Amino acid sequence: MSATFTTPKFMNSLAKIAKENRVSNKDVKAKKQAKAQRAKARVNDIQRQRKIAVQMDKELTKLEKIADKEADKQAKEDAKEAKIQTKIQAKEDAKETKIQAKEEAKEAKIQAKEEAKDAKIQAKEDAKETKIQAKEEAKEAKIQAKEEAKEAKIQAKNEAKEEVKEAKKEAKNEAKEAKKEAREEAKQAKEEAKAIAKEEAKQAKEEAKVVERNERIDIIQTLCEKLGHTNTDTDISVEVTA
Numbered sequence: 001m002s003a004t005f006t007t008p009k010f011m012n013s014l015a016k017i018a019k020e021n022r023v024s025n026k027d028v029k030a031k032k033q034a035k036a037q038r039a040k041a042r043v044n045d046i047q048r049q050r051k052i053a054v055q056m057d058k059e060l061t062k063l064e065k066i067a068d069k070e071a072d073k074q075a076k077e078d079a080k081e082a083k084i085q086t087k088i089q090a091k092e093d094a095k096e097t098k099i100q101a102k103e104e105a106k107e108a109k110i111q112a113k114e115e116a117k118d119a120k121i122q123a124k125e126d127a128k129e130t131k132i133q134a135k136e137e138a139k140e141a142k143i144q145a146k147e148e149a150k151e152a153k154i155q156a157k158n159e160a161k162e163e164v165k166e167a168k169k170e171a172k173n174e175a176k177e178a179k180k181e182a183r184e185e186a187k188q189a190k191e192e193a194k195a196i197a198k199e200e201a202k203q204a205k206e207e208a209k210v211v212e213r214n215e216r217i218d219i220i221q222t223l224c225e226k227l228g229h230t231n232t233d234t235d236i237s238v239e240v241t242a
Helices: 009-020 025-155 157-226
Strands: none
Touching: 025 157
């Protein structure tokens, strides 16, 4: 008894596909070689890029150092310029302060003179008013005394004579005392005005001395700077005797 084997259809299909896609050893080697070359080229490219990156990093570091040096140099220049500007500004401020002090001293002196003048005028006016008032009071007292004497004379001649005498004497004494009092008040007002004017003049003179002393200090400091003795890290103490 004989047996018959039949190959399945899908096996036949697979055999056809395998035959169509069959690759020779030569092609496989060529593909492997091409793949190896591509890998080698990729490695070379990576190494070249790394080398370029290292070189760029070195250049960048070098540029950063140069930039830092330039920045330090610029910072020093800026600090030097700022120091010069500060010194110039300080001189300008001192000059303005000195001018202002002179103006204030001048104004204070003028003001003191005006106040002294006004005080003197006022003292004269007060003395004049006091004198006029004293005269008026003496005149009134005299009139009153005369009236009283006249009335007393009508009542009794003997008593009137004595009363008139006493009234005249009293009026004279009162006028004398009033005049003396007016003189004392005028004298006191004049002395007070003189003392105020003297004090204000003294204060103005002291302020002028301070201004003069500051001017001398500025002149000495300027001369020291011109002679090369100025040091920005050392304070210079100058004593000026007015």
